[in-house]
Amino acid sequence: MIRKQLTEKSGATLIFVIIAAVLLLIVGTAVLIFASSNLVTTNKTIQNKSAYYVAKSTINTVKGSLTDDNGQIGSYILGSVLDDLKSSGTGENEARTRSDWSMTPTISLSSTAVGDISDYTISNVKITFSSTATPTTGSGSSVTKASVSIDDLVIQFKVTDGSGNTYHLNAKFNYAGTYDAGNWAGTWKTLETTNN
């Protein structure tokens, strides 16, 4: 009886067809899964790139404003260090060192020509640094000349695009220079820019 059932060939075609069908469906599903994951990865890459380029643009613009001659952000930071030196009453040739500088400005972008720029938000902006300032002529509020160095000035921020993709960026700078009656002479150095 068992031998008869084993040698029975009726229904074999149907079984082969079902096996072939399952194999075909497995191949089709695999192709579909691979292609859709490829598409998802491409879309994510595009979105991440857009946030990355706005972050890169932001740091380049901030860097320009910080390190260019008479750059506005650079002047503001150096001015803050000088104001602190003057208000501290530090004597001539005495060094005033501060390592607790922390600023949390807000950065916003706008353009009437490129409306899409308002889709990006720059948040969690933080500037930290340490400074050493030494009056070389004068003291306290009457300092007219001073040497100033700024170490490890770190600017960090997060860019978020309209779809919620984010890109974090950190940039580190150093400054060494002198102040002479309203004029600054010194150089900013970019140490590193990192994504975290």
Place this chain on the structure above:
Amino acid sequence: MENIRNNKQLKKFIRNRRGELLIESMASFVILIIILAAATGMIIAGINMNRSADDKSAALGKAVESVEQFNTSDGQAGTMKVQFSDKTITENIAIKQKDNILYFSLNK
């Protein structure tokens, strides 16, 4: 008597295997056609998705290349406002947009 005869006819009909191969072949053929159509549809959809991903990648590459060669004179005007606790700094920027990629730099 009639019941017994009907019963015998039914058993004979059940045991009759003529045409079984034809029905099995037809069923197999129909199943195979349906599955082939489904698998072909899946593979075509997959190919289209892959092509779409390739097109998007190529467009992204071109956009990146375009913004990397950015010249501020080509850009549109905009501003970046940096607001400290006691001072607001406004920098003029030049913006360039290509597809999804937006790039800007200080406009001196």
